[in-house]
Amino acid sequence: MSEEKKVMTLQEQLRADLIEMYLAGDITAAETAQSMEVSLRQCRRLVSRYRESGRDGVVNLRRGKPGNYQLKEELKTQAVKLIRTRCRGMSPTGAWRLLNAGFGLSISKETVRKLMMAEKTWVAHPGKIP
Known part of the structure; x- marks a missing residue:
């Protein structure tokens, strides 16, 4: 080998x-x-x-595997509308639960988080790096 x-x-x-x-x-x-x-x-x-x-070997420092799933525009529009009206003041996890269970939208938590940040309905609180 x-x-x-x-x-x-x-x-x-x-x-x-x-x-x-x-x-x-x-x-x-x-x-x-x-x-x-x-x-x-x-x-x-x-x-x-x-x-x-340990800084001695090669480490994979890439951002990760690129996704091949693109959110359909109509689904994104519907999710953004609900985030603006129904999910204001909620955390991304709470909004995700509401969108999935309450409205039947199948979207990942990370997508909801990104949409909420883009719409400025939620701000990520930067933490300390250990």
């Missing part, structure tokens, strides 16, 4: 460098996330994965 050596892509190397700068205290978590073009939550996960690797 031949063992293939994994090589980091340029994007992964840049992300690793940004994480190193963050861990050294040179930049903040928000700056790290913004530079990597990911959310603070995704940045936390990447930092955690980087720490677990």
